[in-house]
Amino acid sequence: MTETQLTEQEIIRREALKKLRELGIDPYPPEEYPVTAYSDEILSQYDPEKNNFQDVSLAGRIMSRRIMGNASFIELQDSHGRIQAYFRRDDICPGEDKTMYNTVFKKLLDIGDIIGIKGHVFKTKMGETTVWVKEFKLLAKSLRPLPIVKEKDGKVYDAFTDPEQRYRNRSLDLIVNPEVKEIFIKRTKIVNTMREFLNAHGYLEVETPILQPIYGGAAARPFKTHHYRLDQTLYLRIANELYLKRIIVGGFDGVYEFAKDFRNEGLDRFHNPEFTQMEIYVAYKDYYWMMDFFEEMIEKVALALHGTTRVKHGDRVIDFKRPWKRLTMFDAIKEHAGVDISNMDEDELRATAEKLGIETDPSMGKGKLIDEIFGETTEPHLIQPTIIMDYPIEMSPLSKKHRSKPGLVERFEVIVNGKELANSFSELNDPIDQRERFEQQLLLGKRGDEEAMVLDEDFLKALELGMPPTAGLGVGIDRLTMLMTGAHSIQDVIFFPQMRPEKKVVIDPKEKFLELGIPEEWVPVIQGLGFSTVASLREVKPGKLFNDITSYNKKHKLGLKNPTQEEVKAWVEKAAAV
């Protein structure tokens, strides 16, 4: 990037950087800076009576400055919060030389710079707990201006809110929007609470392949890639279910994985192409056991996060206190759509769906039709945590046939706030049955269902060795985090959500301009005028370019010797010839 393409404020900061170096100050010092206190502990524990925190050392970012001649206040933001600090010229500079205060602090430091401060804590006249700074040290110079967010009486002014900029520049978002940080701290707390709960049960955290030769365990369009040494097509996993079950076959009683899964589908506020699921499989259990287990785990998460099972989400309160409501799928549909579909065949289901205003197409089998009816009429109404159980066999190729209800499987989903949170079943462990189910899926695939599962011979081989009766469950961590934090969009719970690439301005290197005979000092000027490529000079009229160049020189007080009209004409002609 050339100097002329920087903004005024960026140039000023780069000049400050130079001046700091001239004063012998390293703007990026290598050595550690010992921190002895954090903003939040000082604010909560400082007591003038006790006279504590009289020798503290903090490090953080300057977020605002209020300079009053020979005394100043700044707000310092460390990883825990913000605290005010007081700088007085004669404390910073006890001797004759006032450079550290007058020049370094007042002129060369900026909002956004990272500094370390040493001093003692006191309360100002206004009663604000403040660090009285005796010495400070620049730890890292910031070269870009920060959006300035101000606040008074809880009202925020000029908040940095543009979602596009926030997601593309998450670092900046985290610096200026403290509530964003909170969400991610909570996300980790959710994961940690779950992990502790799972470990306390003695289950083993494992890792399974992300690159899979056959994708399975869910119905979704995969990302496809290629390994060149093996000359083999590989897929990014859409789920890890089939691998975890193979580990159960191997003799572990309980295994789980927090897994990044990838699905090549649309993006919206509930879907990101890569997302996180926790899947767990426990031997010798069934889906009833898993219902209790999951309720207990999620209740624990809510308590760990909020100290209560009642969680605010928008203008709703969701109560995770167990036990949750349990309904069979057919009963739920009966309740919300007013139709009993439990004994319908495919044609009757199709007619019912049409009557309910649901579009159908010939590729849809019985399972898909029931799923559509449920999704359309019932799911959005389930706000409080609800367990929907006993799904039709056609839509659940990996789960075990129901012990007493023909045509159904032992499967449940947990619906919260109208969205699926978790999916679980008594795992199908009959290898012959499993092979038939896969073959059913192949038929659906032939009918045009793009998401029908593929037959995984290696998985079947494992099942044929004998898998104990097993309960399995998958829970979406992103959606759980949204629920627990009240986040509106999945982009708010993923640090770096998928975005379309930003359009980059193509800039030719300086050398290409030099080849036209343009003197080096004029290259940034021409680029600054918007001619970022040599090709862009082809169309311009030499006279106009000459005018633009000379007036730019004058306007920006560059003090360069103007080229002649003939010289400019020659540049343009040469550009046209390239």
Next chain:
RNA sequence: GAUCCAGUAGCUCAGUUGGUAGAGCACAUCCCUUUUAAGGAUGGGGUCCAGGGUUCGAGGCCCUGCUGGAUCACCA
């Protein structure tokens, strides 16, 4: 993929029937030794998302595109 909305200074936003681009914060220079959305004075800063079109003249009108958001569709 469809519809609607938005894109103007580093940030948040104004910009009237088409007529020389504005504010607050930030930045620069100066004043100010307990301020807190600090205050006071002065000043600089713009490819009005991009490309076409209409017009004597476009930030504003028309067309196309790009990016984002919302809703819908898709997505266990």
